[in-house]
Amino acid sequence: MRQRLLKKEIARHWRELEAAVAEQALPEDELAKKLLAAWDEFRLYARPPWAEQWDHGRRQVAACLAAAAKEQWQEAATLLEDVKRLTTGCHSKYKR
Numbered sequence: 001m002r003q004r005l006l007k008k009e010i011a012r013h014w015r016e017l018e019a020a021v022a023e024q025a026l027p028e029d030e031l032a033k034k035l036l037a038a039w040d041e042f043r044l045y046a047r048p049p050w051a052e053q054w055d056h057g058r059r060q061v062a063a064c065l066a067a068a069a070k071e072q073w074q075e076a077a078t079l080l081e082d083v084k085r086l087t088t089g090c091h092s093k094y095k096r
Contacts, residue, residue: 006042013038017061021068021076032065050094057086 013035020027039058046054064079 003042003045006038006045009038010035010042017064017068018080021064021073021080024071024073026071027065027068032069036062036065047094050090053086053090057083060086 013031016031017027017035020031036058039061043051043054043058060079060083064076064083067073067075067079
């Protein structure tokens with residue numbers, strides 16, 4: 001049950017981050033903290049086949065947040081796209 005709630009929380013925060021980057025608006029500090037905290041908590045559910053990709057995605061999200069904080073919008077957008085591709089690839093490989 002907690003796993004499902006975390007997925008929804010991550011998705012909600014992710015949409016907020018996407019909107020902030022698209023609008024070239026600084027994401028709120030609270031958004032960054034909540035997104036990364038939910039991402040870290042969900043790590044408990046990561047299975048060995050995709051745990052490494054999950055960790056890589058977390059690093060990319062953190063880098064995106066850092067780029068946005070510096071108003072490096074192109075870099076932030078590129079990192080968002082990288083995470084989307086990673087997510088799509090993982091879901092097609094591992095999601096059942």
